[in-house]
Amino acid sequence: MTTTHHAGLRAPDSGPNDPGLVTRKKMRFWDRGKFLIGLTAAFLVLTWKTMADFEGVMPFGDALRIIALDHTWIFWLLGAEAVRQAHFLVSERSAGYHRFWSRRVFGGFERWTHRRFDDWARFRLARAIKVLFWVALIALLLGAVLDVSPFLALFQAPALLVQAAPMILQFVFLFFVIIIQFAGLFWFLSRGGIETYFPDDIKTRFSDVWGQDHVVARVRENIVFLERPDEIEVRGGYVPSGLLLWGPPGTGKTLMAEAVAGETGKPYVFVDPGAFTAMFMGIGILKVKSLFRKLRKLALRYGGVIVFFDEADSLGRRGRLAQQGPPGQGFTGCHGLNYLSEYSRSLVTFKDRERFFMGGMGGGQGDTGTLQALLTELSGLKKPRGFFNRLVRRLLGMRPKPPPKYRILVMMATNMPDVLDEALLRPGRIDRIYKVGYPSKSGRVRTYQGYFDKVDHQLTPEQIDKLATITPYATGATIKDLVNESLITAIRDDRDVITWSDVLRAKRLKQLGPPEDVEYIERERHAVAVHEACHAVVAYRTRFHLEIDIATIEKGADYLGMVASIKPEDQFTRWKSEHEADIMVSLASLAGERMFFGDDNSSGVSGDLMSATYLVGLMESHWGMGTGIASLPALQELGIQAGKAMRSPVGPGFLQEAGAQRESAPDHLSERVEFNLSRLLDQTEELLRRHRREVLCLAHALETHKTLNGDDVVAILEGRPGPLVDGTVYQSEELFQDLEEYHRDAVRAHREHNRVERNLPGPVPEAAPVEATAVAPAITEAGDGRPEFVPWSPGTQAAPGHAETPPVRRSASGTVWIIVGSVLALVAVVLFGAMAATGVGVGGLTPGLLLVLFILVVALIVGVAVAVLAVKGVRGAQARAARERDQANARAQLLAAALDPETAMRLLGYDGRTPEDGHGRT
């Protein structure tokens, strides 16, 4: 025994009898009158026809009378209908009358029909009867008009239609002539952007996708479902039909899609990102519709189809404002942001987005309706389709056939999932959303191995492992690029085999870009070196969650120098101590400059201060790492003013370790921020004072080498030999004294804006493998104003590009003389030859013959010379073009190298929720 619980409305007649419904339901006016109106119309048509037959003779009244007398059936029917309607009218008013008729008279019949037929059959029967009535009326009418029996008239009607066909065709033709201009235009515009591949067209396999094994496994699963849907469907499930791959650029989303195309046995439809961007409104919709028509066809024919929307963010979203910043609105200029770890950096970078970016940038470029059309098509696959199926079958009283199961796997890839409409991502449309993140370390190792296996190299597995470790956020694309760059570096040194140093140089080039070949004046060089050394020393002494990767004072595109750090291992939580270390590293520049330059400091610290302040603010107001506990965003949302912090004597207050200062700590939030900043600045100062020697040593090393690896930095700080720089020299007290003196001089020069009177002290080491001048590919102005490639390795001046320098051209006048001389010589030879052949003496030659011969020969010579010159000219132009192309390629490579992929990614607006390796710039 089951109980049915009715929620909401009940189906008609399914519940207890409604005592209120004792009269007939009121009919709508149209239902009440449609038969009467139809019959009256028939009557009037006949009258009109009679009047037309006796044109000009018969008045309307007579026509009415004649028709009434000739076609009395109309009145019978009218009468019957009037009686029926009167019956209904009374039924609507009188409950007793209605009960009598509906229960006593028709009740049995009603019950019988309910018993005999189901609802659908009764509906069809009623509709058939109505249709028959109208057909009969038309037949009677036609019969009267054509003066034949109604039955015959029904068969003559098509003939009449055929007679009228030319006129109808004219109208139809006219209609199409007008409409075809638009339809044709739109048809042509809605082509393109969609490509279909069949199995074996694409050679990429899943084994080519490295470092994303977990995603690949899931994607594989989807393909298995597509190819063997029964496995899930017989168990009552359904095949997930949508798949979104998202993640930062270059992580292999498109590659994975390609692998899907290569591995699947189904057709694969690739949709261009720009396919739905159209000039006219509505084209996008047409494209979506035609795309899905094609997909359904392919799905039916091949039992399944995969469609891949690359850069799905181009589909856009409706209404909602983009939550991600537009590209290029990250940070520009000099700031201390870069000393932060990537996570802290991303916080600062995107802090403004809600305030500023919410204003505009309506996201997607897809035109209005395209997205909606796509949504409809994605979830509209289960409806009956087709003209015959839906209309003709229904007209014939048959149920439309349910649609076949279109097995369409929709794959999308985007690096901006925020831009996608939520409706697109709901289960049923996109069932599975996979993040294709940065590859794991093992994935990176495998990717490096994969790419290094394609080239000659001397790297040990340990080195590759180390490489994977020091490039924590490398993607497939950046790895491929780094390997390629290493190869280029090796080739520039005239080697075919990549060595570890090539890789390091390539990595540095990729990370920092080519240094601008700018020489600092000594005092500024020293200031920058001290600035960076302070950062490095504080980072080394306080920041244990990051390792220094590189320190440099070479001026780059947007920095004077930098200290970059990387994460030695993956870590996903952030701690107060780490943030404090970040802040101290940022503040190190201010503390150091003030300490070393007699309370003077440059504006170069502004960025450092901003990020430090921002972080302290967040610690105080967001993360519970300060005095107060309340979250400022929550307070703001609730409209509550941020008040005083309650000092808990036992709480893990920010000030706990401040001990004595605790009483003096301010209450107000902004004051607390300043208080904490100055507290940390004091700590930093104290730290730097303790490590003054290290700062000066490192500054000296930086001034000497300009760029240092992380390991060398550590070696210098610890006074031991490093991989490239010997740190032991800095143990010498003598050198330290020299350094102090040099520093004093530099400070004096700084104060007086003078030159530093002495040279940089200490031993200038041998050129390190990673020496600045060696690394720096520079663009110098060539004589003709075009930049020219200068090879990186100083020793090999003859770079491949220079091998094919154009040969020195002979002067033009020389060429003319040679041509003239050759012509004369040839004329002479021909003349003598001709004489010798004919045996005619010189005397036998008439001047006319001589002239003709001369002109002929000259013409021949000139023709040949012109042809040769033309060919030479063309060749020269080709060579010039090739040379220019090579130079352009080289320039493009340099430009690409100048863009740090990670910087580029941040600038491109990737939300950076996942931390990257930190590196600092000034």
Next chain:
Amino acid sequence: MKTARAWTRLAAISMAAIVTAGVAGCGEAEFTYVRDRDGTTYFKVPASFAKIDSSRIDSLLSGDHPDSAIAALRRQRVWSTAFDQAAQPDVNHLISSGDPFVYSTVHQLTPVQRDSVSLDAMRDFILPVTKQRRDAYVMQVAQAGQRPLLGGFVMVSDQPIQLGDGARGVRIRFEYQVGRDVQTFDQTAYLNKTGETVSVLLIRCPSACFAKRGAEFDRIAESFKLLRTPG
């Protein structure tokens, strides 16, 4: 919404009113409307005229035996009708009676007839009107040794007619003395635009009657029309 509903209601009510007024209010029609077999020629006569079988007139005028094959063929080409206002309607009233008589016929012409059709041929279509035909009639009757039934011909009016679409015809009014009475005949004949069909309406009444009821007969004659077919 409300307005649309009001309009529908108004339309339904007015339609019902028209039907009721037209049918219930007026009873029988004032005229009898007549069309030929193909529906190309039509006219109306007052309802007081009684329709009679005109086949005997056709036989009489053509002189064929009603049962002959020629007559059968003729019946396929010729349509006719007759109306008599006399108390005792009779086909003989075509020539003479005290009451008006209306005869109409439509002939599909044979090729020979089509080639020779003319206004005179149409004038002579039922009774001899042209001099030539009247002389021939007199001679024919004399040869048969009979006294001519028709005599004392007078042409009252003769008016060619151009119908707009290429059809043309002639309307004549003439008098014959039949017995002691003078009968006035009003005959309208049309040749359709293809020249293959001749439609004729003949109204007869004694001259005195014509003088009195001329307007009524004019109305009948004017209602005699060819249907203009499109194209």
